[in-house]
Every structure is written in C-alpha cells, then in structure tokens.
Amino acid sequence: MKLLLLSDSNSVHTIKWATSLAKSGIDIIIFSLAELSVKDYDNIKNINIKTLGEILSRDESTLSKLKYLKALSAIKEIIKEFQPDILHAHYASSYGLLGALSGFSPFVLSVWGSDVFSFPLKSPLHKFILKYNLKKADKILSTSHVMAKETKLYTNKEIEVTPFGVDMEQFKPMEVKSLFEKDNIVIGTLKALETKYGIEYLIRAFKIVSEKYSNLPLKLLIVGGGSLELELKQLVKDLKIDNKTIFTGKIPFVEVPIYHNMLSLFVSVSQSESFGVAIIEASSCAKPVVVSNVGGLPEVVEDGVSGFVVPPKNPQETAEAIEKLALDKNLRERIGKNGRERVKNLYNWSDNVRQxxxxxxxxLK
Incomplete structure (x- = not known):
C-alpha cells in the first residue's frame, strides 16, 4: 500500500503514525509545509519527506494564497509520480484544504482540535472552508468523541474515532534512576508550560497539600518547556515551595516514560484539551491521575476508578483529589492498576494502528 500523508512532519503525532504505519510495510510520503527539523525518520527506508520549506506554525494565517498554490502544485506532482492508494490529511483546515483541492480520492481527513474548535469561528469564510474540506473527504477521523461531536456541527457524515494511544511496552511501570528519594511522594505533570494546560492550578494545589501535611515528603515535578517557564518558577518561589519543586525544562520524547515512572501521581488540570495523550501515558505506567473536567479528558479517565476528575481552575478541589491519593498508597496502586487496564482495553497503540x-x-475495497 502507498500512502501520501499531508501533515506537519515535525509533530510527534505525525512521527508516531508514520513510523508505525511504515513498520507495517506501507510506503509513505509525508508532505509537510514546514521544513523538517527532527531525525525520527532517519534510516526508515519506506518514509520519504517532501517539504515546502516554510518556517511556520499550523496557524493558517501564516499561509498566503501564493504558498497554497505552490503547495498544491507540489502535491499534484507527488500524486502523479508516487501514485498513492490513499491520501490522508492530518489537520482539517490547512492540510485538509490542500487534500480537498487536490481532487484525489480516497481522501481521509483527521481532525486534531483547534481546526474544529476555533478555526471555523474566526469568520464565515473559515467556516465555509472547514465545511468544504469535510464534504470532500471520503472518511473523517477524530481522536476523541468530544472532538467528533464538535466536527458533526459542520458535516452530516459519519466520524470514526481513532484514539491516539500509547505503546504499552514503552510506557509501563519500571524502576528508573529517579531525581527523588525512594520515600518521596512525587506529584507532577508532563506538559508544555502554556496557559491552556493550567500548570498554575497544579502548583497552587500542591501548595495547599504540602502546607497541610508539612510532615510528609511531598515533592513537585514539572516536566516540559514553554513560554510560562519563568513565570511559573517565580510563582513557586513566591509560594515558598521552590525547595520541594523541580522544573526539568523540555525533554526528549524517548525520556518521557522515565519521568512518568518518577511520579507517585500525575496531574493534568488543563483549561482546554481535545484529547489527553499524556494522561494515557501516565495510566499506562500504572500511575493514578487527576484531570480537569474539560474537552476529551473525562473521556480517558473513569472517575473514581482510574483517576479523579475535578473542575478546571480549581486549586482547592484539585488539592483534595491529590490529598486522597498522596495519603493512601494502596489507593494509588489500585487506581494505577485500573488505569493501565483501561489503556490496554481502549488505547493500546498496536490496536490503534491496526484500526x-x-x-x-x-x-480500497
């Protein structure tokens, strides 16, 4: 089978889909608007990258009409030479528009989040573009039910949910060289340090719990980089918990399972999120999780079974959930075990690739 992927070649989502599908023997060309800046495709003979060579984000406003015409011309040339069996665009607006305008069929379109939650709200034209792209697609896919529901506002077509799961052999409970003492109770997160991920509320919740139980060896681990790093480090100092907190900065993806296994419990109290991959990774490592009741997060966590669901922007209720888990090792183990079982049943990456x-x-039938 020959597959033409229209997607950002530097995105971890693209990397994971493309490398996994290539392992199954599919020949792949990835057409990316941005220049390649990762090495994940090195030595994979059946993946070729073609780029427009632009330095840009997925924000469609950075793409001029001229760039679209240039990209469309390049895609049509690839189709002519490569003769793919399937064209699959990841991201329903920019790459989706290129897929729709290519006129190729079968055309698969995956929605990612902001392309359906915010893009169509910008103007009537943006809404028209999204509807047009969905109309042209032979198959529409979404990683979560909440995103599929949002997409249904713009199409009458059936939307299949294709979860973005985890490799359970990579993400599993294991002994790691930790930054902490063995008896420490480590509360933490692995997220970009940006407003939407609500790291501030985790920090304030940790302050409440650590102040209440000053006798316990509670520690806070914040893994990730982002524009709020200095601001969040200052908040930790202001709250006088800097002696209990470690910021790692951005880490390579291969190290993510190591940091998950340093945690006693994982917290993700985002203000908005279409699907919680980091939560599934934590659950796969048998870590109990605390998540906010937004977007796709309640979908991946069974409240009271594989974790706790709390209101967003609420340090007090987040602290109460953290407290329950921090004080009861048996509860942490039971909920962690339930979480891994849930991942096995719903979010096992090998099942997702087969799907x-x-x-x-x-x-192709």
Missing part, C-alpha cells in the same frame, strides 16, 4: 490500516483497506 487505521483497517480503515485504509476498507476504502
């Missing part, structure tokens, strides 16, 4: 290949094969 995607099945979708492609069905379209």
């Amino acid at each position: 995607m290949i099945g979708i492609y094969e069905e379209l």
